[in-house]
Amino acid sequence: MISMNLGTSATLIKMLDFNSISNLHRHFLTTWLVLLFSLFPNHAKAADEEVSYHKHIMALFSKLSCNGGNCHGAVKGQNGFRLSMFSADPQGDHARLLYETGGRRVNPQDPASSLLLLKATGQVPHGGDVRMHLGGADYQMFLRWLASGAQKDDINMAQLSSLQVTPAEQLTKPGEKYRLKVQAKFASGKSEDVTDLCSFESLDTGVATIDRKGWVEGVGVGDAGLIVRYRAQPIAARVLVPKIHGIPFPNLQTAHFIDKHVVEKLKLLNLPPADLCDDATFFRRIHIDMLGDLPSPEEVRTFLQDKQPDKRTKKIEQLLVHPSHADLWTLKFCDLLKAAEFGVYADALSKEQDAPRMQAWIHSRLVENIPYDQFAERILLANSREGRSIEEYIREVTALFEGYAPGRPDLEVYSKRKTLDLYWQRRNSSGVKGTLQVAHAFLGLRLECAQCHRHPHDNWQQEDLLDFANLFMRVRNVGFEGDNEKKFPDIAVHFKKLNTESKTLESEVKKRKEGEGKKQDELGKKYKLESEKLTSEVAKLEKSNPSDPELPKKKEELKRTKDGLETVEKYRQETTTLEKKSKLLNDISVRMMHAESRLLPEGTFAKVTSPLGTAESKKSRLLGKTEAVSVPAESDPRVSVIAWMREPTNPYFAKAIVNRVWAHYFGRGIIDPPDNLSAFNPATHPELLQELCAGFIKNNYDLRWLHRTIISSRTYQQSSTPKPGSETDRTHYASFTLRRMQAEILLDAINTATSTNENMDMKFSNWPDSMKIVQMPFFPRNTFVTHVLETYGKPQRNGGVQCDCERDESSSIFQVLTIANHPRIWEKIKDPKGRLAKLLKESLDDSQKIEELFLATLSRTPNENERTHCLEYIKAASSSEKGYQGVFWSLLNTREFLLQH
Structure with missing residues (x-):
């Protein structure tokens, strides 16, 4: 009997029907099981080791997802039983386990009859389904803890000092398996293999999966983060699954540290990097990414004609100091x-x-x-x-x-x-x-x-x-509070003074409007009527009888009338000025009193x-x-x-801005989403991110250094056309990833391409009617602009939303239809002051005009096939003008125009 292995004992337990056993027999059986499990060295915990509430039981609750947000860790728990989220409050959890509902959840005298085990094993109905099996290692650990009295041990000794997972990074192939091992070190100084107490998650199941026991299996090409959680503490590992093909990896000379890190990862994954993009693509790309707009045809020509080998570097320097x-x-x-x-x-x-x-x-x-x-x-x-x-x-x-x-x-x-x-x-x-x-x-x-x-x-x-x-x-x-004047007596003195001046002026304005003002209004009406009458009479006399002796008298009378009107208008303007000053003084006093930002001598507690x-x-x-x-x-x-x-070792400050700037240029962060720096969201290139942060700090937090460093890399200047074998890569920078232009940049690009502007209808806020969309401080009244901005995901800047995703960068068919069908796009194309109208008046042949449209929209010249198709379209159109309009519309709706590439 002693030689029976653990698997046999588990099988025996599963054969027993616990519901059919009397309480007395259940008690004896539990004692027997505890003794049985203590005899086998392969058991999850040896018999001479005490099961720890903090180290083991709390870990099991997390592993089994019992204390997750969709189970008993929810705000109100489930079915009357609440655990703290991921064991945030182990003391409270212990009390709820032992003492709520009359203590029936836990029965140390008869552990097997504890509701905790009966529900988790499915012996009684459980909304969370079966979480563990009779005889399994998890069940055995719970059973032993209950049998030992369900005590809680010293939480300080169970504090985690370190957590290590091996292998931290592993190359594998589709179908191959390996197991993660997790070692925990505690404040007591003891170390323990806690693999069986952890939960596991793959962040990309298309690359690799991981089961509940930590077995990783390769699935497809790429690398995936593997999140291991012991209790609430996470640690990450990575699995890399290289591409298997017969294409040799190119021998690239990478001088730039960004490229060294990127190419090293690509080589591990056997994903060949794309070639460098051509000059036209580079020039358009940096204008969109650095200035938020398209280059002009003249600028494109000048750059393409420049034969200097360092022209890209020089252009980057120029754009870094450009106002845009x-x-x-x-x-x-x-x-x-x-x-x-x-x-x-x-x-x-x-x-x-x-x-x-x-x-x-x-x-x-x-x-x-x-x-x-x-x-x-x-x-x-x-x-x-x-x-x-x-x-x-x-x-x-x-x-x-x-x-x-x-x-x-x-x-x-x-x-x-x-x-x-x-x-x-x-x-x-x-x-x-x-x-x-x-x-x-x-x-x-x-x-x-x-x-x-x-x-x-x-x-x-x-x-x-x-x-x-x-x-x-x-x-x-x-903001306004009734006791602000008491709280801030230094400013209250000036507030009262300004407020008094404001009210004095307000009172004076009221008197002027109700007293003399009414008289002046009546005089104004009288003078206006007399002025109109006399003006007509003078005009008639000057035309019919210039020598009439009444004419000078009429003119003198007209002059007196106009002088009277000026006096009335002057009085009104004085009243208006006083009224504005009264409001100004009130606004100044209110802002000083209720909106001054300052540090308080004492604060409340959070x-x-x-x-x-x-x-x-x-x-x-x-x-x-x-x-x-x-x-x-x-x-x-x-x-x-x-x-x-x-502090150079601060894990967030430099990393946050470096990662966001990287995300701007590549469409994704090294940690992605870029505003979620978390152990549960590991970086794809951690060493690269660390070196970028170190360089940023070393260069005195110079943002231009950061922009320059990223844009100067071969990785940024790659073509968006991937090499064979790398077509599916989206995260390792084997090629430049296509992404749509953000809302403001797209509108500015359309305006630049068509040489048109939008009336923003912003005079009500003393803002100029015409400006670049990128410069807009908030949504304008212009309905077309607002519609496109909303359709393309411009954020409302809601202070209650702490997520970069407030700017929606997703694509939709509605976006495509907006640019294709909105009447305002056609108005821009046909604008008599726009690019096309001016182009059609120039003494250029059709081929040259087509070239101009390509340069204005795609920032390149057409190839021969494109040129031929455009010429044929224009020739077949009902008029040359309509033909060019169709070509222009087509260019504005190409993927090449709408996407950053």
């Missing part, structure tokens, strides 16, 4: 920083005034090319006064309101500020919600789930978020309320750190955040 490069990245940063949501109740903030100001400030900093760490510092440490006196601050606010006029001189005023206080004047920019925005924009982290519970797809717990939020809780939450209750933290801690941050009362807690961000 700053325009494009201003747009991207405004998206990221949610430059849209300004103004709550009675604070004199508004989208129309302040979104363009925020845009102007960002644009100025990008033109200056200030280091990115300083850029972040000037935003996160911003305050309205910037150390100036109240009087100086009042002068600035006054200049901003006075400058909100045609031409927007206020933009230059605001752009000269050192810091971006508008960042903290947006809605939901402070407190816990504001912390979510900081984490997303500057650290590439999505922490929203941690508001309620442990993040299901990351390491973050509610405590991490609240501790970090406490570093921002002293930033004033701007707190969130969710269906799970209210949680509060009273300590400050940086993300990923264990020790609290001590901030003296006279210091700004945000300074410690900036210092931490600047």
Whole structure:
């Protein structure tokens, strides 16, 4: 009997019908089983090792998905039983297991009759189906823990010190299998093989699958991240499945470090890289990616005729300092920083005034090319006064309101500020919600789930978020509050003074309108009628009888009437000026009192309320750190955040912007999605990302260095036509990936190609009618432009959405139909002042005109086949003009025009 193996004992257990056994017999059988399992060395845990609640039982709950968000880890649990998400609260879980529902979930005296086991094994109905089998290793571990009294051990000794998976990276073939092994080291100093306590997931099942026991099987070409989770702690491994074909991998000389990393990975996967793109493709590509627009035909010709070997390098340098490069990245940063949501109740903030100001400030900093760490510092440490006196601050606010006029001189005023206080004047920019925005924009982290519970797809717990939020809780939450005058007496004095002046003027305006104003209105009506009558009489006399002695009298009378009208108009203008000044003083006082961004001497503690209750933290801690941050009362807690961000070892700050810039040029991040830096979302090229970040920091956080480094690589300058064997690659940069132009760039490209503009109908906000779409601070009134922007995924810049995916980059048939069928596209083609109308008047032959259209749209000349087809189409059309219009429309609707390639 002793020689019976574990498999035999498992078979025996499965044969037993536990439901038919009496409680007494069940108790004896349980004791027998525990003794039986202790005799076999192959058991998951040896008999002399105690089953740990924290190390083993909590891990099993995670492995079996019992504490996941779709099961008992849900906010309200399932069927009356709730576990904390991925064991975030093991103490509470233990209490709920043992003491809720009269203790019937767990029965240490008769472990096999515990509801916990009966449900999980399907012996009684269970909405979560069978989670483990009788006699299996998981069941045995639960049974032994229950039989030993279902105790919880010392949580401190069970804290995880490190987690290691082997092999961390493995080459395999389709159909081949290997197993991952996971080793955990605990605070007690002990190490343990925890493979059987882990859950496993493949991030790309088209490349490799992994089963519940950690066996990996190759499926198709590529590499896949393998996520291993022990309890809540993740660790990643990678599996690479090379392409099997007879094509030799080319011997490329790669001097650029980006290319070395990319080609090394391609070689492992046996995916040959594409050739370099031609000059025309490169020139169009960098104009779209760096300037957000197409080059002109003249610029294309000049570049193609240039025979210098370093012309690409020189052109990159030229475009890095082009104003449109700053325009494009201003747009991207405004998206990221949610430059849209300004103004709550009675604070004199508004989208129309302040979104363009925020845009102007960002644009100025990008033109200056200030280091990115300083850029972040000037935003996160911003305050309205910037150390100036109240009087100086009042002068600035006054200049901003006075400058909100045609031409927007206020933009230059605001752009000269050192810091971006508008960042903290947006809605939901402070407190816990504001912390979510900081984490997303500057650290590439999505922490929203941690508001309620442990993040299901990351390491973050509610405590991490609240501790970090406490570093921002002293930033004033701007907006009207009834006690603002008491809280800020320094500004209240000036608020009252300005408010009094405003009301005095308002009263004077009212008197002028109701008293003398009415008299002036009546005089104005009288003078207008008399003026019209006298003007007519004078005109008749001058025509019929110029020598009539009444004519001079009539003229003198007309002059007096016009003088009277001027006096009336002057009075009205004076009243209007006083009225405007009254409103201006009121707006200035309100903005100063209710919208000044400042650091408070004391702040509240970070707190969130969710269906799970209210949680509060009273300590400050940086993300990923264990020790609290001590901030003296006279210091700004945000300074410690900036210092931490600047640490070369910071795992998020530099990586977030480097990854986003990379994603802009390649359509995907090295970590993708690019705003989800998480252990559950490993990088495809971790060493490349690390070297890029190190270079970025070494070069003083120089954004132009980052752009230049990426664009100068062979990887970026590859053709979009893959080599045989690499056609299916989408993640390893075997070729340049096709992607559609983003909304604003597409509209600007159409305008540039057709030499037309759009009237944005923005006079109501003192904004010019005509401008590049990339420069728009918010959606215009122009219905065509707004329709295309929405159709192509322009974000609303909603402060409640912490995801780069707010800009929808997906493609749809509706997008295609919009450009193909919208009447405004045809209007642009036919515009009498547009490119085609001017081209048709030039003394060029048909072949040359076709070439011009190709250069204006595709940034290249047509090949002979294309030229011939276009000439034939024009010849067959009802008129030459209609033929050219058809050719132009066709070019605007080609994939080559609509896609970045």
